[in-house]
Amino acid sequence: MILTVLGTSSALPTSERFPSAHVLNAHERLFLIDCGEGTQMQLRKNRIRFGKINHIFISHLHGDHVFGLYGLLSTFSLLGRKDPLHLYAPENYNNILQSHLNDFDIHLSFEIDFTPLSGKKPVQILDDKYLTVTSFPLQHRVPAFGFLFREKLAERNIIKERIEEYNIPTVRIAAIKKGADFVTQDGTVIKNEELTLPPSEPLSYAYCSDTRYFKRLASFVKGVNLLYHEATFDKSKDDLAMTTGHSTTLDAARTALNAGAGRLLIGHFSGRYRDISFLVDEARTIFPNTYAAIDGKSFKAGDNNTP
Amino acid sequence: MILTVLGTSSALPTSERFPSAHVLNAHERLFLIDCGEGTQMQLRKNRIRFGKINHIFISHLHGDHVFGLYGLLSTFSLLGRKDPLHLYAPENYNNILQSHLNDFDIHLSFEIDFTPLSGKKPVQILDDKYLTVTSFPLQHRVPAFGFLFREKLAERNIIKERIEEYNIPTVRIAAIKKGADFVTQDGTVIKNEELTLPPSEPLSYAYCSDTRYFKRLASFVKGVNLLYHEATFDKSKDDLAMTTGHSTTLDAARTALNAGAGRLLIGHFSGRYRDISFLVDEARTIFPNTYAAIDGKSFKAGDNNTP
Numbered sequence: 001m002i003l004t005v006l007g008t009s010s011a012l013p014t015s016e017r018f019p020s021a022h023v024l025n026a027h028e029r030l031f032l033i034d035c036g037e038g039t040q041m042q043l044r045k046n047r048i049r050f051g052k053i054n055h056i057f058i059s060h061l062h063g064d065h066v067f068g069l070y071g072l073l074s075t076f077s078l079l080g081r082k083d084p085l086h087l088y089a090p091e092n093y094n095n096i097l098q099s100h101l102n103d104f105d106i107h108l109s110f111e112i113d114f115t116p117l118s119g120k121k122p123v124q125i126l127d128d129k130y131l132t133v134t135s136f137p138l139q140h141r142v143p144a145f146g147f148l149f150r151e152k153l154a155e156r157n158i159i160k161e162r163i164e165e166y167n168i169p170t171v172r173i174a175a176i177k178k179g180a181d182f183v184t185q186d187g188t189v190i191k192n193e194e195l196t197l198p199p200s201e202p203l204s205y206a207y208c209s210d211t212r213y214f215k216r217l218a219s220f221v222k223g224v225n226l227l228y229h230e231a232t233f234d235k236s237k238d239d240l241a242m243t244t245g246h247s248t249t250l251d252a253a254r255t256a257l258n259a260g261a262g263r264l265l266i267g268h269f270s271g272r273y274r275d276i277s278f279l280v281d282e283a284r285t286i287f288p289n290t291y292a293a294i295d296g297k298s299f300k301a302g303d304n305n306t307p
Numbered sequence: 308m309i310l311t312v313l314g315t316s317s318a319l320p321t322s323e324r325f326p327s328a329h330v331l332n333a334h335e336r337l338f339l340i341d342c343g344e345g346t347q348m349q350l351r352k353n354r355i356r357f358g359k360i361n362h363i364f365i366s367h368l369h370g371d372h373v374f375g376l377y378g379l380l381s382t383f384s385l386l387g388r389k390d391p392l393h394l395y396a397p398e399n400y401n402n403i404l405q406s407h408l409n410d411f412d413i414h415l416s417f418e419i420d421f422t423p424l425s426g427k428k429p430v431q432i433l434d435d436k437y438l439t440v441t442s443f444p445l446q447h448r449v450p451a452f453g454f455l456f457r458e459k460l461a462e463r464n465i466i467k468e469r470i471e472e473y474n475i476p477t478v479r480i481a482a483i484k485k486g487a488d489f490v491t492q493d494g495t496v497i498k499n500e501e502l503t504l505p506p507s508e509p510l511s512y513a514y515c516s517d518t519r520y521f522k523r524l525a526s527f528v529k530g531v532n533l534l535y536h537e538a539t540f541d542k543s544k545d546d547l548a549m550t551t552g553h554s555t556t557l558d559a560a561r562t563a564l565n566a567g568a569g570r571l572l573i574g575h576f577s578g579r580y581r582d583i584s585f586l587v588d589e590a591r592t593i594f595p596n597t598y599a600a601i602d603g604k605s606f607k608a609g610d611n612n613t614p
Binding site: 011012013014015018019037038040041044045061062063064066067068070071074075078079096099100103104105106142 | 318319320321322325326344345347348351352354368369370371373374375377378381382385386403406407410411412413449
């Protein structure tokens with residue numbers, strides 16, 4: 001699981017920071033999370049293959065998280081995309097999108113499979129061979145949702161030497177990878193632990209933007225390896241964060257600490273901050289393993305060192 | 308008159324070329340022409356002051372010329388803009404814009420003064436102290452309009468030494484700048500030509516994108532100093548240009564030649580071209596004073612040398 005950050009500004013982009021967008025690469029399948037203005041140019045710049053994006057997740061209907069979608073969908077279409085695109089967004093967005101595409105007489109070359117987000121509880125919105133995605137409610141000025149990407153436990157890894165040693169027929173291998181023991185022709189039971197190694201630990205990534213601090217949020221992202229949490233403001237702007245529905249550096253760090261996250265990435269920085277290193281320092285007073293999200297940088301889930 | 312190019316791609320932006328947008332600086336007032344996705348980031352990058360933009364011109368309703376407008380208007384509003392914004396766009400765009408702003412619950416902090424573009428003839432759409440702007444029809448797949456910015460002839464420049472020499476009172480100066488003679492106390496008439504120097508030649512800039520070639524276009528931009536004309540395709544793609552409503556390099560050059568333009572800038576390049584120097588070479592076979600529009604480059608109207 002490798003996360004590439006495409007945009008880290010809040011509502012006002014700067015010359016260094018584009019509006020919100022992340023791409024998660026899980027098993028060479030790309031998941032786009034939020035799609036601020038300029039996302040398609042950032043994808044190009046970072047040489048990310050458009051054709052591998054089949055799922056787009058929109059956290060909430062503020063322009064700095066959505067206004068890149070019209071251009072991206074048009075581009076998909078001009079590139080002749082045929083595969084359906086799975087779009088997950090607050091429930092009323094499908095009508096808005098369709099009406100805006102109509103206004104511009106845009107006829108997409110592919111279907112949009114829309115999943116509406118709503119409600120006050122975590123909901124599993126995707127379940128495939130490799131991972132599940134769960135949306136969970138945030139607290140912002142409009143309905144907003146976070147996303148938790150969790151790898152499934154892979155099968156056990158069979159030890160090649162044992163196949164020869166015990167003359168294991170090919171038809172038995174699938175069952176052994178799932179945990180079965182093997183019985184030799186003379187009836188001896190070979191325990192699975194002797195034949196296989198455990199799979200690597202499943203990894204997870206969570207995206208929390210935009211939101212004010214609330215205690216329950218940590219429970220939605222319990223034990224996540226890599227946590228992205230907005231930190232629009234420095235710690236002195238607690239009141240402003242509360243009234244605008246945003247978080248301070250300390251809010252983000254507190255949620256990371258309570259969740260027992262492996263690593264915290266902060267982003268969605270207010271345009272007032274040119275140098276953001278002091279924001280990282282603030283968060284580290286509560287959660288030492290904090291890093292700044294930077295446009296174009298990639299971060300590995302499960303690897304807790306500097307990217 | 309200084310033109311800064313912010314975007315030179317056609318519908319598919321590349322890592323080097325953003326979608327269409329130009330800024331014309333005329334007497335320190337900024338005119339934004341088209342507003343493709345990412346325009347606000349390009350404005351930041353080129354250190355162009357948002358507050359000096361009071362007029363935005365949209366040539367036609369294709370996303371690569373418009374999709375940056377939602378973000379830019381939101382940003383104006385977040386920056387607390389109070390001055391009205393003058394928007395010139397195809398006639399049905401005001402409804403589209405208002406409905407999309409409503410969908411996102413965006414309440415702008417300023418008024419939009421909308422001027423609808425329509426019809427088959429050149430129309431003067433702006434007339435102020437320093438310049439006029441005329442829109443004229445292009446030929447594209449949807450209604451599309453070009454824009455001609457023409458400086459007014461400035462007042463004559465009074466020669467300071469003559470004021471002392473003839474003891475000219477301040478109240479007479481305005482009239483002399485407009486061309487009046489001066490009569491001294493003893494009744495001698497001093498001809499205006501002795502008191503003033505002629506103003507510099509008024510400059511002009513025209514924007515033609517998107518359009519297929521048509522002969523009458525040259526007459527709309529007759530004698531323009533700096534002509535921007537789209538050249539989406541190389542000269543071999545004549546048929547493709549015609550069916551998609553675009554121009555080849557030779558089409559652009561032919562219009563520049565027939566118009567007697569001072570200099571031609573070509574842009575709106577198809578994503579298939581990485582190196583665009585051969586497109587310039589093609590256009591130069593017909594119109595030698597041709598240059599490529601490049602993101603972030605500025606060009607002076609009236610200065611016909613390399614930028």
